[in-house]
Structures are given as structure tokens and as C-alpha cells.
Amino acid sequence: MKKVHLFCILLTVLFLSAFKSDRVITIFMIGDSTMANKSLDAGNLERGWGHVLGGFFTEDVRVDNHALNGRSSKSFIDQGHWEEVVNKIRPGDYVFIQFGHNDEKTNPDRHTEPGTTFDENLRKFVRETREKGGIPVLFNSVVRRNFGENPNAIAADDLRPEKTDAIEEGDTLIDTHGKYLDSPRNVAKELDVVFIDLNRATKELVESMGVEGSKRLFMWIPAGVSPACPKGRQDNTHFNVYGARQVARLAVQAIEKQIPELGKYVRYYDFVVAKDGSGDFFTVQEAINAVPDFRKKHRTTILVRKGEYKERVIVPASKINVSLIGEEGAIITDDNYASKKNIFGEEMSTSGSSTVYIYAPDFYAENITFANTAGKVGQAVACFVDGDRAYFRHCRFLGNQDTLYTYGKESRQYYEECYIEGTVDFIFGWSTALFKNCEIRSLGDGYVTAPSTDQGKDYGYVFWNCRLTSDKETSKVYLARPWRPYAQVVYIECELGKHIVPAGWNNWGKASNEKTAFFAEYKSAGEGASPNTRVPYSHQLTDITRYQPEKVLAGNDGWNPLKNGNALLTDIKR
Numbered sequence: 055m056k057k058v059h060l061f062c063i064l065l066t067v068l069f070l071s072a073f074k075s076d077r078v079i080t081i082f083m084i085g086d087s088t089m090a091n092k093s094l095d096a097g098n099l100e101r102g103w104g105h106v107l108g109g110f111f112t113e114d115v116r117v118d119n120h121a122l123n124g125r126s127s128k129s130f131i132d133q134g135h136w137e138e139v140v141n142k143i144r145p146g147d148y149v150f151i152q153f154g155h156n157d158e159k160t161n162p163d164r165h166t167e168p169g170t171t172f173d174e175n176l177r178k179f180v181r182e183t184r185e186k187g188g189i190p191v192l193f194n195s196v197v198r199r200n201f202g203e204n205p206n207a208i209a210a211d212d213l214r215p216e217k218t219d220a221i222e223e224g225d226t227l228i229d230t231h232g233k234y235l236d237s238p239r240n241v242a243k244e245l246d247v248v249f250i251d252l253n254r255a256t257k258e259l260v261e262s263m264g265v266e267g268s269k270r271l272f273m274w275i276p277a278g279v280s281p282a283c284p285k286g287r288q289d290n291t292h293f294n295v296y297g298a299r300q301v302a303r304l305a306v307q308a309i310e311k312q313i314p315e316l317g318k319y320v321r322y323y324d325f326v327v328a329k330d331g332s333g334d335f336f337t338v339q340e341a342i343n344a345v346p347d348f349r350k351k352h353r354t355t356i357l358v359r360k361g362e363y364k365e366r367v368i369v370p371a372s373k374i375n376v377s378l379i380g381e382e383g384a385i386i387t388d389d390n391y392a393s394k395k396n397i398f399g400e401e402m403s404t405s406g407s408s409t410v411y412i413y414a415p416d417f418y419a420e421n422i423t424f425a426n427t428a429g430k431v432g433q434a435v436a437c438f439v440d441g442d443r444a445y446f447r448h449c450r451f452l453g454n455q456d457t458l459y460t461y462g463k464e465s466r467q468y469y470e471e472c473y474i475e476g477t478v479d480f481i482f483g484w485s486t487a488l489f490k491n492c493e494i495r496s497l498g499d500g501y502v503t504a505p506s507t508d509q510g511k512d513y514g515y516v517f518w519n520c521r522l523t524s525d526k527e528t529s530k531v532y533l534a535r536p537w538r539p540y541a542q543v544v545y546i547e548c549e550l551g552k553h554i555v556p557a558g559w560n561n562w563g564k565a566s567n568e569k570t571a572f573f574a575e576y577k578s579a580g581e582g583a584s585p586n587t588r589v590p591y592s593h594q595l596t597d598i599t600r601y602q603p604e605k606v607l608a609g610n611d612g613w614n615p616l617k618n619g620n621a622l623l624t625d626i627k628r
Contacts, residue, residue, distance in 0.1 A: 077146070079115045079316070081107070082139050082188075084130060084179065085152035087292060088196050089121035094331045098282040100273055101298035101331065103196070103305060104150070109326035109333050109357055110306045112319045113381055118142070126156035126164035127175035136179065145187030148316065151179050152252070154195035154234040155291070158208050168233035176241045191248045191313065192238040196301060197256040198230045199272050199290035201265050207290070227261050248312050255304040271297030295334060299326075321357075323379070328359040338367045338378070338386055347372035353622050358384040358422060366390075371413040371441070377620055380422040386410055387425040392433035392456075404456055408435035415442045418620035425452040430477070430498075435459045439467055439485065443623070445615045446472055453480065454497065460485035460515075463508055466607050468615045479504035482537060486513045488606050489520055490616075496524040496531045496553055501560060506538035513606050514542025514572075522582065524553035535560040539570040546576045546598055554582030559589050576601075 083089055089104040108117040120139050122130070130136055130153070143149065153175070157166040166172035176192065183190040200207045202224025229235075235253050242249030260268045273289035293301060303322070310317035325341040326333030335341045338358060345354045353375045360383035367386055369376060388409040394402050409426050417439075428434035433456040440462040450473045451458045457476035460467055460483035467487040474481060474492060478500035481487075484507065494502055494517070502522065507514035515534075524531065531553045534543040559573045574593035575585065585594050595601075604614045613623070 078113070079319070080142075080144070080147045081111075081115060081117045081316075082143065082147060082149045083107070083117065083119040083121050083152075084136065084139055084149065085121035085193075086125050086155045087121075087123035088155060089119070089150075089152050090123055091119050091121070092331065096282040097280050099275060099280050099294045100282075100292050101295050103293065103298045103301040106295070106298045106326070106332045107302045107305065109299075109323065109328065109359065110302055110320055112321055115316070115319045121152070124156055124164075125153075126159065126166060127153040127172060127179075128157065128166050129164045131175060131178070132163070136182075140182050140186060143183060143186040143188040147186075147188045148313075149179065149183045149188050149190050150193060151176065151190060151238070152193035152195065154231055154238075155208075158231065158234055168237045172234065173237045173241055176237060177245065180241065180245050180247055189248075191250060192242045193250045193305070194235045194238045194253045195231050196252055197227070197260055199260055199268055200228050200230050201226065202228065223265055225265060227257065229257075250305065250308045250312060252301070252305060252308070255308065256301060259300060259304065270294075271300060295331075299334060323355045323357040325354070326357045326359065327363070329361040329363070330359070333357070333359060337365050338363050339365055342367065342369055342373055342376070345373045345376055349375055351622075353377050353418075353620070355379060357381070358386075360384055362387060364388060366409060366411075368411045369414045369417060369441070371415075373414045375416045375622060376414060377418040377420070378422055379420050382421065384421065385423040385425055387423075387427055389426065389428045390434065391426075391428040391431045393431065394428075404433040404435060404459070405438065405461070407433060407456075408438035408459065410436070411438045411440070412444060413440045415444075416620075416623060417441050417443075418445045418447075419449050420447045421449065423450040423452060425450075426454075426457065427452075428454075430454050439483075440465055442466055442609075443613050443615075444468070445620055446470070448472065451475070454478075455500075456480060456482055459483050460487045466609055466613060468603075468607060470615075476500075479535070479537070481515065482506070484508060484538075486511065486515075486606065488516045488518065488603050490518040490603065492517070492520045494520055494522045496522070496528050498525070498528055499530040501532045501535045503534040503543055504537040505534065505541040505543055506536075507540050507542045508538070509540040509570075511540070511542070513601075515544070516601055516603075516606050517543075517545045517548050518601075518603065519546070520548045522548060522550045522554060522580075524551050528553045530555055532560040533558050533575075534573055535562040536564075536567045536571040537562070539564075539567050541567075541571045541573075543572075544574045544576070544595070544601055545578060546595075546601060548575075548578055549580040550578050550582030552581035554584075556584045556587035557589050558584070558587075559592050561589075561591070 083104040090102040091105045104119040180190040207230045273292045275287045277286035341356045355377045358380045360381040362385045390407040392404045424437040426434045426436040436453040438459045444467045447470045455478040457480040463484040465485040469489045472492045475495040477498040482504035505514045561567045568591035576595040
């Protein structure tokens, strides 16, 4: 049943994403191993810069990487790889072309000469790209980390031996590409093509890091670190994850300057999470762990690329100012529930069942799905929010009972254009929370909210312009019931479906709650709007001045996410 539910989630996300953009631009990449996608088997740490390039663009751009290990411009054509790419190009697509490393090799199946055969192959790529309406971009080869005279620098490119002896190095970075660097530049000038000097950019990067520091970019792996190379590796040509990300960053910086029509889609993130190896990490928790503690003067932005991440994520209080941005289809999911036993044989409890825990202040999430797929097994939390000034935009919260736990008593939370689903008490807790332009969907009969607002608090839950919808079989849902006596819920200009019962509110079986809880509406609309039949202890407001979002969320520091978005708050005492 859990698998069926998750499949429905994925299907819905994919259906919605199909209408996101009328035209996705494709960047086709052709080149050698320094650009290519890499196998992830045995924890392989090697990446080509094309492998990670997609994490630097919005979803309006798709990277289709055809670069291959060991290929030269000649062998890429002779083996039919170029024909495969040409058949896919559509008008407005880009083709990034980077060869040279293997054209230098003496093997006749790969060797070309700069000025003649190498240049002619580059012309062929440019010409045939344009014939299909595509836009060619020429790159020269990235630098080898060749400090000192090394006669085997070129030949060792694709041998990649597991070495135990140290490589003798000097202090000066020496070029190994020679005239092969000139051919892309010359052909670009001849045919009026954009040329990106990635050799120069990587040379400056490697030199700036020095002999020892630059090893961080390349496949210098100590013995016993990676199962993919158990004896270690000393490779001056191929990049590790960090190196590939740095080179890709250099490439997109050049793209922004030289191809502004493509550069407008460039985005920079501190970390990227991706299941396909195109990011810094495979899991969201790894990225959170990498965030510096109490990074006060900057936000740490984390992109979560599309995919299902089955994990429990905890954002501790020290990881302040984190922005978690999801591609369409980014789902964080788990399936724990309150009565499930932990390793000691004890019930996990409601609080212990959550998929995601947010304790840090100033957390921002966009386009992330938080899911608990435990099913109808009682309390099973998707997201537990304790930190102050939490802002969720275009997020989805999926579950059944107790989906969204607004836990922090001093926490203010803002939900904009979010989707929240469940059955019983699926929005509950102590926090002050404002929901604006959200869809609140009941999957079965029950209660939308169960606030536990403390006595003396100015606000509990406030819903502005939200739509309360339901599945077809759902027919008996209350707007709220008080988990604690002083619960507060206000619905303002919300559209209520017919599943909302005429009485509207429930006292949780305690008449005394009717004297302390504050339940109110203002200009409700829809089939579930029935002010004349509401319980007598509820209110129909005529003045909503005090419920303006900027007042509800202001607190003592004037927090206003509607005005400032997720801008860094620099005047907060921590």
C-alpha cells in the first residue's frame, strides 16, 4: 500500500511538471572524459564537469551529456556518437564542444592534427549543429595538473593506474596541450562561434591553489578511501566531485558573460544534492551536515535535484539561514509512525515519527515535497517545525494523520502557495502559523487542524485565501478542534468545500474548551461556508485589521516574509 501511495505522489508531481514549461532548452555536450558522466559503481569519486553542469541551471535548461571517456573528435565521429547527437538537436538547443586531450594521442584511431584534421572535425560539429538550428559553443581543453616535466603526462590520461609511488613534481604548471588549444579558438573566429577559454580559466584556478592545494580538484585519492580504487590513485587529468563542480562553475561564469541569452538561466548554489551523482552529495542530510554552524552573515543555499530521497532529515539549531530549493519532483520521504517500535522496543511517538525535523531559525524551503508514506496507521508526521521564522513556498506536505507538526511554541511559520493533505488533525501544534493561498486537502473524514496555542499568545493559525478541498468520499470534516484549551484558528476569505460540516468547529468533547478556544471566520465562500449554522462559540469577524500577515508574523523583530522573502536577517541577536 505504501508503494502505491508513493507512486501516486510521483505520478502527480510528474503530471504537474509536464506543464511547467513550453520549451526546455537542451545543452548537448560532446567531448572526452574530463567532460563525461561517470559510473557511480563502488563509490566512484570521479566526475566530468559536464556530469555536474545541470546543477547550475534552472529547469528551463536540460543537460544531455554525450561526452565519453577516451574519445577524440575523430573517434567520436567515426563511432557514430556525433550522428546520434545531430539527430536530437532542435532549433534553439546548444551544443558544447570540447576535444583535445585524446586528439593528442598517437593512436591512429584517435589522433588528429591541429590546423588540419582537428580543425576540420570542429568545423563539422559547428556546421551540422547550425544546419539543425542549434547553437554551437567551442571550448578548449581543461588544463592538466602537470607541475614540472612529466613525459608521461599525455599518455597517462586514460590509463589511470592505481599507484603507490609518489609522483615527482616541480613548482611550475606546464602546458601539455600546445596547438590543440588554438584550434577551437581559430575555428570559432573563422565561423563566428562563441569560444570559451576553459583552459585559461582552469589554469588560473590550479595555479592559485598551488602544487598541494590543487590536488583537491583531481583524483588524488589515498589508499583505502574509495572501493573504486582501493590502492589509491594519483591522477592529474580527471576531476573528483569538488573539482568538477569548480570547473563547471568556471564554465557557467563564462556563459553568463558570453552567452547572455543562456546565462539568464544560470543559478548558483552552495551545495547540490542529486541521486545521479551530479551534485556534491547523494542525500539531503549530507548537505545539511556540511553547512557551517551559525553562519550568520550568509545564507547557505542547497539545491535538491529531482528524485525521491528516502531518508530522515534533521536541520539542527546550529544550521541557521539554510535555503532548501527543490527541482520539480524533489521528494523527501520516510514511513515511520507513532506506534512503530524503535531499537529499544519502545513506541516512536508522534514527535519521533517525522520525516523532516527543522530546529534551526530562518529556514526557507521552496518546491520541496515532504512526505510520510506510512499510510493509515495513526500519527505519522511528514514535517516537524520548531525553528523561528520558517518560510515554505510552493511546498507539499503529504501524509494522513498529523501530517504537519508546527511544534515550536516561539516559532513563527509562513506557508505560501503550499499543498497540505491529511485526514485527522493534519495541521497541529503550538506555533503561530500563517497559510496564504494554500490548498488544504482532506483525504478522509476528520479535522483539518488541532492547534495547541498557549494561553496569552496573540495568534495561533491564520489561513488567508486558502482552498479547502477533499477526496470524493470525504463528507464530514471540521475546520478545527482544540488540542489545548486556548487554541486559536482564523480562516479569512477562504473557499470551503462541501466536506466542511455545517457546525464548522468541534470542542474535542470538552464543553470547557468552548470558553477558551478562539475559532473565527471572515467571508468564507464555497459550499462549506455556512455562517448561520456554525457552533455558537465560534465567531464571524467584521474587522480583520489585526490579522494582516505582517502583524501576525511580526513578533518583536518585525519579520515580514511577504515583503522580504527569504532575505538574510542581519539585525537578529543570536
